[in-house]
Amino acid sequence: MDYVAVEKLKWRSRRSMLELDLYFERFISGGGFAELNETELLAYQHLITLDDADLLLLFQGKGELADPELQNLVNKIAQQNFYKEV
């Protein structure tokens, strides 16, 4: 995926609610996004076409996607954000 396409993915990670912005921002700035391979980037491209309410439910573990690759990506993003008790 070329630079412009990747920038587009980052822009489209801007969502309607702060919760989702935080999930995606932490994934992008936390390094998870940069580690995605080409197949995972395509999955990401698909994931961010989903409705915000559905995405929130997915990140909150209240639903599961039939496509294991997409679900794996959801788990990665959610785990990047999950509170770690100190």
Next chain:
Amino acid sequence: MSLPILKFDAVVVGGGGAGLRAALQLSEAGVKTVVLSKVFPTRSHTAAAQGGISASFGNSEEDNWHWHMYDTVKGADWLGDQDSIEFMCKQATEAVAELEHYGMPFDRLENGKIYQRPFGGHMAEFGKKPVRRACAVADRTGHAMLHALYQRNVKAQTHFFVEWMALDLIRDKDGDVVGVTALEMETGQVYIIHAKAVLFATGGSGRIYQASTNAFINTGDGVGMALRAGLPVEDIEFWQFHPTGLYGAGVLITEGVRGEGGYLLNANGERFMERYAPTAKDLASRDVVSRAMQVEINEGRGCGAGKDHVLLKLDHLGAEVIDQRLPGIREISIQFLGIDPVKQPIPVVPTCHYMMGGIPTNYRGEVIDGVDEKIVKGFYAAGECACASVHGANRLGTNSLLDLVVFGKSAGNSVIEYVKTMDEPKELPENAAEFTLARLAKLEAATSGEKLADVRRDMQVCMQQHASVFRTQKVLDEGVANILDVYKRAQNLYIDDKSKVFNTARVEALEFLNTIEVAVATMVAARERTESRGAHAREDYPDRNDEKWMKHTLYYSNGNRLEYKEVHTKPLSVDYIPPAKRVY
């Protein structure tokens, strides 16, 4: 340099609730309308509104629009225009019924009527007791509203330019608005959109603060553009802090939690709102609750190691009520803080939530300029970016979604009347895009300068420290000096990436140049208002001063100039509601 020109009857900037409601009104009337939106419309921040939309249906108990009007006037701490407030409250039931007919699946009572829940500041019998006035779609009212409105717009054949960012207003020699310049992000091409009328529905600018419930897209673009075009912004010193932002993350915990019976506790386990608002308690108006929380924290009764937050208790509601009536709250609290509200109270702090001020309009959505309220021909605004002014010094919960649809429609109707009067848009001025192109050229040409992340952080820290829940002359004087310094630095922004196509660094820099305008306006306006009213709380001037300050602030960016105009004290059909002490 000539730019491509696209011609429409009306251009709506912003694809949230107000923009979509206005566009629907226009398209259904046969007005050729385009909506410009930075993100796909259903990803606008309206979708984040959880609690509901107020309308005095009286489905569970007696209610009427006059009581709703009284609550809104009182909530606004008598800074709202009573003609606009009457208009909104009277239109509310029709507006909600329309949404229902558009397909919004409102929660129901067993008898089939719309379920209504109580919400802060909404009372029966002119402030005597809480009333159930909020209509909701679980905790997804805004989301459901956006989807219903978007689908209606598709049906009505509204044009959508998605991932387009409006850059500047175009005004002709008479000062009339005849279009906007806009950036198509996909290509990096700048266009002139030439139109008979321009309607701004660009939302708020909560990102000026460090602790904010607002999504990243809320960068005050409309207000920034209006200020650069020489127009004022009204009552911008009034920012609502939501009492229950999730500690450390900013994520909003809906007021619906308290509507369903949740309440706040200090470090001593005391339900402290009983002291501050004996009748409404935790359902008092948002500014009252926010300030009470801050007092508890300031006086050492805050919770946690830093004594810097209070607790929202809802475990007594039980898992079933929490999961059914307040879905999402539990997961958010667990994921962002590791706390399950079914077992433990949630740590919360007052967090910037809503911009009461905005581009001044009348209740018809026409933008007005100056003390004499001269109509700016061809320019309309609705929603959070506008100031009608219904929220005055403090907005009541659930009045924001109502504002969007009532004034979106009203502004749409005004545009319809205006565009009827002309066959073609007024001519573009010769230098229509010169200002925009100069701004862009400066950004492109910079080979060194300030980094966006640094200046943005400094702005947010400055606003948080100098213009949040508590304000004093000293704090604000320092704030003005600091924010003007940040503003100066913002004029020397430098971006590494000079590419044209989907250059998000450039877009974010352009957004920030809007946001910083809002921040400066806020600080300058707040410094001058030496009273406490609604969300503007001055420790050194703790009382409201109606004699001197029952007036609207108008801020112009040229010279950071302030003017003041009268509050509208003549409602449309009922008697004036005179000022009284605001107690709950």
